[in-house]
Amino acid sequence: MDAFHEKDQLLSDFKAQGIAGSSATVFTLQNQCSYTIWPGTLCGNGIATLGDGGFSLAAGASVQFPVPQAWSGRIWARTGCNFDASGNGKCVTGDCGGLLKCSAGGAPPVSLAEFTIGKDANDKDFYDVSLVDGYNVGLGVKAVGGSGDCRYAGCVTDLKRNCPTELQVMDSGSVVACKSACAAFNTSQFCCTGDHATPQTCSPTQYSKLFKNACPTAYSYAYDDATSTFTCSGSDYVITFCPS
Template sequence: NFDNSGSGKCVTGDCGGALKCSGGGIPPVSLIEFTLNGHDNKDFYDISLVDGYNMAVAVKAVGGTGTCQYAGCVNDLNTNCPAELQMMDSGSVVACKSACAAFNMPEYCCTGAHGTPQTCSPTKYSQLFKNACPTAYSYAYDDATSTMTCTGADYLITFCPTS
């Protein structure tokens, strides 16, 4: 709930108590990431669960040229979130933490000795996210199946999509 000045608090993804967020929310959060007019004037976009999951989200390119793939996570990961990753509020699972946030270990965070694509592999937790949301980033080096590209498109962003 927010007051008339835009002050309040979100159960998940809170942004310093402000309705108008000028940065990222506090994890766990489902992220939609864009780089517009990047390399070769392409737009790059993705859904990232690297910082956890709190709601289903989707991006659909409208018009444009190139591959312009759909990026989305329509499954409710909160219903199948392992107990050790659950973020609870009033007895309900409201978000699913990333393994990095839950355990803060290099093999889950892709840091230290695990800080390269060659040394950081998917874990059972990132695989759970990937199986539920095949086009979303599930860990730091999940580029091959997770970054979408398009040129000259408009984008339809949907929160809580059903398909």
Template sequence: MVDIVLSSSSDSIGKAIDEYNDESSYNSSSDSDSSRGNTTDEEYVSGVPGLPMEVIQEQLRKASGSRAGTSSSDPRPNTLDEEEVTVYSCAIDIPSKTDEQRLKNLKEWYQIPDEYNPRNLGFYSKSLFLYVIAGSLASATEFTIQNRCAYTVWPGILSGNGPTLGNGGFSLGPGASVQLTAQPGWSGRFWGRTGCNFDGSGNGECATGDCGSLQCTNGGTPPVTLVEFTIGTGPTGKDFYDVSLVDGYNVGMGVKATGGTGDCQYAGCVTDLNGNCPSELQVTASGSVVACKSACEAFNTAEFCCTGDHATPQTCSPTQYSQMFKNACPSAYSYAYDDASSTCTCSGSNYLITFCPTGSR
């Protein structure tokens, strides 16, 4: 990771910062306009009025060389990547279409909250903003969602803590995949919707997993297979994740941890339960079984729902139906208190979430 520090102790950088923080250098008065001369919009991408990005880059390289005890004339690689250039493009009160687009991209890519918008901060805070982004990049969790089904799946996503990922839902054709980034502490659930029909405004419905629109703000209607996540915080924080059939089953899902440390077990349901669903649990559409209800949804009794006199791990035991789910999908939750064999943990990992997985991949 590139370590860039904007320090007022470096003469060239400090002078630029001081000039930037002098309100007279970018007020909208005629004096300010004349002091800028004919500087173009593109030249403002450095975030410092009148200083093109190339000048800022050169000053940063010289300052970095001085700190490292090397001559500023030594050839040094250009270590500013596109995202870091974007940070410097966010000049306060200076209109620039280039600035706005780069800031928008940065915020969308890395789920940066509005309170970290550098347009709301002073220039000295931009170095802090850079470190906030750098820290986010270092510890953010990347979800890759892929569809191995022979049909289109519409993933639904509901965030319990943190920003909504993927706008809450989208279409994913056979063989397609998308990547989404979650910050430390994020929690939420993923599920698949099938048999959907949406108009150009995202209005419509799905045969299974429906949430009321293309972009979900509510959970999916059971029966639905769920992937649940709580991302850890800190360098050694544990992520907790599982595949749950507590709300029934509609499509196979699997979760594979990549690059993490710890147990990092595979979680998933590879078996197609729709083909083996008991008639009393079946949901059909156009003559085909499209989902398999949980016993709780089908019968709504305390025994099957782990409520009332059966609301504790000691009094809510597996049933013939939950055992059928467990036999088919050993690493998935089959009923409310199936924690011991179904909750997975990992630290510092990214995750591959697959619809219609084949084995543990």
């Protein structure tokens, strides 16, 4: 089945379920990591839950979800998970309360893909890849078939390799994630709170600069909007874990 008819079939299936209209956006999630991940999804406005909130995705596998108009939410990878037949368990990174099917966000540090889909095909989608909550796997978002800015957002570099010692999260002798400076030190300077709660008073730090230099099109700290939030209209999106 070619891409056009595959999308058409997906939309027909979801339209029958009352989930998406004929102009729904399609998310394709690709796992290019060399290991299984467990993507987590969280809807921010109650419109639709993608993939029941969480599922397993083997190395090299991909999955597609039609996404309704006006949907907003986030997608992330969980690693090192172990769930029982009832969907209870734990993940080494990105855990969402010990459940396979997430109803809450992933525990930092975690790389996030964030979306606000437009209300119609002519309305702008907003999307970004955020390292504000830290980093656990590489993550990229590519707009396909849309119009407008539509740039690639993401973090291709493996930040675990150059993560400062004070930000490292270790498991079984290996660095499995890199904390944000806010999570590591919990100060207003690093968290953009208190006296540093505005764009004018919260500047990049040596840690956010390290993230930004490695991943120029990803959010590195709370007020990194100018070079990190992208827009596109009428697009589908490919979300790739461990992009090359």
